[in-house]
Amino acid sequence: MEYKINPSIRTPYFLVDENLLLHNLEILKQVSQQTGCKILLAQKAFSMFSVYPLMRQYLAGTTASGLYEAKLGKEEFGGETHIFSPAYREDEFQEILQCVDDIVFNSPSQLKKYAAIAKQAGKSVGLRLNPECSTQEGHAIYDPCSPGSRLGTTLEQFDETLLPLLDGLHFHTLCEQNSDDLEITVNALEQKFGKYLSQMKWLNLGGGHHITRSDYDIQRLIKIIQHLQKTYGVQVYLEPGEAVVLNAGFLVSSVLEIVQNQISIAILDTSAACHMPDVLEMPYRPPVQQSGQPDEKSYTYRLAGPTCLAGDVIGDYSFDTPLNIGDKIVFEDMALYTMVKTNTFNGMPLPSIVYRDKSGNEHLIKTFGYQDFKNRLS
Numbered sequence: 452m453e454y455k456i457n458p459s460i461r462t463p464y465f466l467v468d469e470n471l472l473l474h475n476l477e478i479l480k481q482v483s484q485q486t487g488c489k490i491l492l493a494q495k496a497f498s499m500f501s502v503y504p505l506m507r508q509y510l511a512g513t514t515a516s517g518l519y520e521a522k523l524g525k526e527e528f529g530g531e532t533h534i535f536s537p538a539y540r541e542d543e544f545q546e547i548l549q550c551v552d553d554i555v556f557n558s559p560s561q562l563k564k565y566a567a568i569a570k571q572a573g574k575s576v577g578l579r580l581n582p583e584c585s586t587q588e589g590h591a592i593y594d595p596c597s598p599g600s601r602l603g604t605t606l607e608q609f610d611e612t613l614l615p616l617l618d619g620l621h622f623h624t625l626c627e628q629n630s631d632d633l634e635i636t637v638n639a640l641e642q643k644f645g646k647y648l649s650q651m652k653w654l655n656l657g658g659g660h661h662i663t664r665s666d667y668d669i670q671r672l673i674k675i676i677q678h679l680q681k682t683y684g685v686q687v688y689l690e691p692g693e694a695v696v697l698n699a700g701f702l703v704s705s706v707l708e709i710v711q712n713q714i715s716i717a718i719l720d721t722s723a724a725c726h727m728p729d730v731l732e733m734p735y736r737p738p739v740q741q742s743g744q745p746d747e748k749s750y751t752y753r754l755a756g757p758t759c760l761a762g763d764v765i766g767d768y769s770f771d772t773p774l775n776i777g778d779k780i781v782f783e784d785m786a787l788y789t790m791v792k793t794n795t796f797n798g799m800p801l802p803s804i805v806y807r808d809k810s811g812n813e814h815l816i817k818t819f820g821y822q823d824f825k826n827r828l829s
């Protein structure tokens with residue numbers, strides 16, 4: 452879907468579109484209605500809390516990676532608040548207990564250390580498992596089953612004395628994957644830990660399910676959830692991040708300058724390093740509206756950021772007409788893992804946050820300035 456630029460809003464800005472968001476939320480709600488599973492927003496992918504009241508109508512709650520996300524979920528979203536962390540801090544644990552309903556531990560030693568306190572506070576307690584079943588190729592930093600991973604308890608580390616401490620089990624091994632990989636993972640989980648599942652109240656299948664992508668096999672997901680619930684009597688949870696806001700947002704930027712060095716390079720007012728760090732970290736090439744692959748259209752440019760980092764390059768794209776200073780460049784699929792990851796390296800301004808409602812009206816939700824840069828330093 453094309454985003455028509457509103458010339459009155461200063462670039463760069465993130466824009467989240469209500470209709471695109473609703474499209475995803477409807478799909479997720481159908482999955483939970485058809486199966487009885489509960490779906491939580493993984494806030495680490497998207498924490499734009501001004502839209503939490505809308506999302507709350509479709510999702511059961513949130514999950515958090517630490518105290519601050521848990522607080523935000525409890526304050527702004529409501530519903531169920533879950534948390535997972537590889538290691539909890541003693542000085543935060545009481546405050547975490549005040550925010551969450553379900554707490555997932557990463558290792559037997561963390562479970563033994565905190566389970567009794569958590570249970571006394573009335574919390575549901577779980578353990579993250581590592582089913583040691585890699586289904587991802589290429590993105591080792593996103594594979595919690597890679598050799599030597601610190602994430603999740605392996606069968607070798609698991610022992611049955613942990614069972615009385617547990618209400619549920621959790622795994623998270625997928626990243627942008629379809630339900631065939633989930634099926635492979637669930638098979639591995641059942642082989643290793645199947646005999647314990649019927650002693651649990653719930654099973655959390657983590658995130659990484661690309662449920663709202665057009666080629667995602669939802670029927671298979673539904674079958675897997677129904678199988679788990681029927682066989683083991685567990686409440687199934689999913690906690691997608693990406694899938695909730697997939698293709699629901701844009702990052703709008705302007706061309707500041709064009710320089711030449713073997714290729715034409717457009718310097719934008721948005722930076723890969725500061726505003727879309729996954730472009731460099733993952734890495735990936737974000738879609739740009741009305742563009743093609745290099746040389747596919749008549750005019751090819753390298754799109755790059757305004758920082759001093761030589762590698763602050765977004766990618767090479769071609770356009771039907773030459774780019775001019777002041778032209779707008781619209782990056783697509785920019786709601787996920789962007790706003791939550793921005794930084795002010797080089798003193799870069801943070802992009803504003805804009806919301807386009809169902810009727811197409813744009814609301815400037817938040818702008819940032821010099822104080823946001825200065826406040827993080829001293």
Ligand SMILES: *Cc1c(COP(=O)(O)O)cnc(C)c1O
Nearest residue numbers: 493496623657658659691692693
């Ligand atoms: C990152 C993460 C998620 C969300 O993953 P997506 O790929 O954004 O769906 C869910 N649960 C855990 C434990 C995570 O680390």
